[in-house]
Amino acid sequence: GVAALADPGKKTEEPPRFLVCPLSKKPLRYEASTNELINEELGIAYPIIDGIPNMIPQAARMTRQSKKQEEVEQR
């Protein structure tokens, strides 16, 4: 079970539920397709790399910004 999370390569397992957003302390949604933990409210996505969730705020991706950029590109 849990040890597999730390095992590089295995990405399918869902991360523990009590991981929250380090900034807002709100629960996160696990997005299996991108393997990210997402804070919908603030639009922040924390990547899971080699089975290790990266919860460092500086490493997070702003989901809304990238959407806006995509929209701009589409126009």
Added chain:
Amino acid sequence: MQRPAGLWRLCPRPWAARVPAENLGRREVTSGVSPRGSTSPRTLNIFDRDLKRKQKNWAARQPEPTKFDYLKEEVGSRIADRVYDIPRNFPLALDLGCGRGYIAQYLNKETIGKFFQADIAENALKNSLETEIPTVSVLADEEFLPFRENTFDLVVSSLSLHWVNDLPRALEQIHYILKPDGVFIGAMFGGDTLYELRCSLQLAETEREGGFSPHISPFTAVNDLGHLLGRAGFNTLTVDTDEIQVNYPGMFELMEDLQGMGESNCSWNRKALLHRDTMLAAAAVYREMYRNEDGSVPATYQIYYMIGWKYHESQARPAERGSATVSFGELGKINNLMPQGKKSQ
């Protein structure tokens, strides 16, 4: 053992560790630029956390990281001792700033159910030492903990909190993620750490360059630590200090080891370069002032250990003031009083 001679010309910064203490006013003056705009302007910003992360990652990537682990191993085992002192089991525990898992290796699965290991350096997490406890690795910044309130029965932290910019906040967050009646056991470098190196560098730099800049950052004082823990909400506090002295062949070997531990200086206001001349002078001063009889030089690491509990109503508390039924003056007659008291009940 390969010791590249040119290393110090490439990154000639000394080191070490510093902890935000309570005298905030002075620190705001001394702290340099704060290029990262994300944190609020009132937050102290002394240390370059990105650089610290790079230094730790670099250290964990070295071919022989175990060579520099002696200090963290030792302190890790002493923290584990303190965990065993508490006669209970901890289903869920967290090691904050675990590095390569120096505490987990000394604990067993009967005491700890599941161990979360959090650090800012992914290389350290990937390289972690073996333990029999089921572990989960999480990359996390000590200043921004990604855990839900009331989660852990035990939080431990060994020699990692001295690089945190906002120590009061970090302690508050540790308190927040602990369950009621949960316990925090931490170790941090104290104010006398590396005083020999600090002194030698100051003397040498003053002599050669007509002034000195901080190379060893200031650490927290032990009484401040008690106040900080109390302010964060912990009770039944225990803080004690310990000194570990390590002997080195010379100052350069000490500095190389500090770099190997990932403990290089990361203050924003660090000096980018220490002249070779100054370094040689400092090494000479160090040898002259502190040398042992066998020619080696000592380096002192002062360690503060702290234990704090999160409040729970089952915990022992002092009785309310004025609630005593017997005077202290009658303490000598306590044996006569006790049976009476029992009878009256």
